[in-house]
Amino acid sequence: MRWVHNRKKNIERQKNKLVIRILLCLLVIAAITVLSVFAYKFIHSKVHNSNSIAALYDNWEKYDYQRVYEISTAILADKPLNTTARIFHGYSSFFLAVSQTDNSVTENYLKDAQKSLRIALQNADEDKRGQLEYMLGRTYYYKDTSSNYQYYADLAIKYLLLAQEHGYSSDDISECLGLSYAALGETQKSIEAFGEALLVRESDTLLLAIAEQYYKIGNMANAKAYLFRVRDLTKNEDLILRTSFLLGEIFVEENDLEAAEKEFRSILQKNENSADAHYGLGVLYEKQGDNAKARAQWRRVLRIQPNHEGALKKMSDL
Numbered sequence: 001m002r003w004v005h006n007r008k009k010n011i012e013r014q015k016n017k018l019v020i021r022i023l024l025c026l027l028v029i030a031a032i033t034v035l036s037v038f039a040y041k042f043i044h045s046k047v048h049n050s051n052s053i054a055a056l057y058d059n060w061e062k063y064d065y066q067r068v069y070e071i072s073t074a075i076l077a078d079k080p081l082n083t084t085a086r087i088f089h090g091y092s093s094f095f096l097a098v099s100q101t102d103n104s105v106t107e108n109y110l111k112d113a114q115k116s117l118r119i120a121l122q123n124a125d126e127d128k129r130g131q132l133e134y135m136l137g138r139t140y141y142y143k144d145t146s147s148n149y150q151y152y153a154d155l156a157i158k159y160l161l162l163a164q165e166h167g168y169s170s171d172d173i174s175e176c177l178g179l180s181y182a183a184l185g186e187t188q189k190s191i192e193a194f195g196e197a198l199l200v201r202e203s204d205t206l207l208l209a210i211a212e213q214y215y216k217i218g219n220m221a222n223a224k225a226y227l228f229r230v231r232d233l234t235k236n237e238d239l240i241l242r243t244s245f246l247l248g249e250i251f252v253e254e255n256d257l258e259a260a261e262k263e264f265r266s267i268l269q270k271n272e273n274s275a276d277a278h279y280g281l282g283v284l285y286e287k288q289g290d291n292a293k294a295r296a297q298w299r300r301v302l303r304i305q306p307n308h309e310g311a312l313k314k315m316s317d318l
Contacts, residue, residue, distance in 0.1 A: 051075060056088045065099075068092040076116075083123045087132065090116035094139050106146060113139045130168025133159045141176045144183060153183040171200045179209060187216050204234035208243060220250050241267050241274070248280045252287060260284055275305040282314065 051074040059067040072089035075082055090113045097109035117136040124132055137159030144152035157180045160173050178193035194210045211226035223246070230243045248263035261284055267277035282297030294314070301311035 053084055056085065060088065060092075065092040065095045069096060072116075081119070081123065083120050086116045086120035087124075087128075090114075090120060090132075090139075091135060094135060094142070097139075098142060103146065107143075110139055110143050114143075126166075130163045130166035133166060134163035134168050134170055134173065137163060137173075138176065141180060144180065153180040156180045157184075172197075174200065175206055175209075178206075178213075182209065182213060187213050191217075202233075204230050204236060204239050207233065208239055208246075211243075211246060215246060215250065220254060224250055237270070241270065245274075245276050245280065248277075252280065252284055255287070257284055257287060273304050275301045275308050275311070278304070279308065279310050279314075282311070286314075 051071050053075070055071050056068055056075075059071065068088050069092040072085045072092065075085040076089060079085065093109045093113035093116065097106045097113060100106040100109065114136065117132055117139065121129065121132050121136070137156050140152040140159060141156035144156055157177060160177055160180075163170075164173060174193050174197035178190045178197055181187075181190035181193055191210065191213045194206060194213065197206055198210075207226050207230045211223045211230065214220075214223035214226065227243050227247050227250075230239060234240060234243075244263045244267050248260045248267075251257070251260035251263065261281070264277045264280045264284070267274050271277070278297045278301045282294045282301065285291075285294040285297060298311040298314050301308050302315070305311075
């Protein structure tokens with residue numbers, strides 16, 4: 001009987017141990033479940049906070065346009081009409097566009113910018129309209145200057161003028177307007193806009209742009225005056241060469257052939273393969289009545305630049 005009693009006690013102990021083990025397993029499972037829930041909520045909260053409007057402002061202040069673009073994209077996926085996210089998306093897209101070297105990437109960012117800024121304009125408060133129109137104008141201006149064809153200058157002008165009408169001001173508006181008018185061939189409006197830009201700041205590129213517009217309307221005196229100011233101001237080699245070429249063209253038209261040749265030769269000393277300088281010399285020789293030397297220069301132009309419009313026309317006319 002004692003043996004039976006001991007066996008019952010052993011069975012009872014084993015049952016108790018099994019119950020304890022089961023309870024411990026349940027406690028561990030419960031603990032893991034609770035920790036998992038807290039971990040999920042913590043991670044979800046972090047992700048949510050990192051894709052918040054506050055995060056947009058924070059990263060904008062750090063000039064992290066890529067992160068602003070990513071956060072605004074995430075917000076707009078859930079709330080496509082969120083005006084604040086649209087504005088940040090448009091602005092960051094523009095600044096990413098101007099920093100690219102691949103034209104196709106630039107084009108995609110500019111499309112993003114224009115889409116978001118247009119949507120933002122539909123719902124924006126009145127006090128934000130001017131700035132949004134300015135930024136939209138800048139996107140079209142940059143798209144026009146970065147593409148091979150001037151298809152967007154009119155839209156750049158439209159939105160930049162609207163920005164001014166709504167009280168927004170920026171130092172570069174007049175210069176952008178001047179260049180956009182120039183792209184459309186509206187020379188007088190271009191000169192007027194450039195004149196306003198000069199009141200804000202004087203730069204070598206602006207002075208050269210004004211000179212080019214005066215040359216187009218045949219005002220050689222003003223064109224030369226601005227070109228001489230460029231020459232005094234700039235250290236940019238490309239602008240120096242462009243200034244010399246335009247001065248050479250003006251001197252040819254004024255029949256000051258010695259001064260013209262000096263300008264064209266100065267270009268060739270720095271770049272013997274300048275198609276424009278060789279073309280200018282050809283025109284100069286033609287004026288002197290030496291058609292053989294003129295043709296020699298134009299043939300050289302076409303070896304350097306086979307599609308040079310001026311040289312092709314001259315060779316076909318002779």
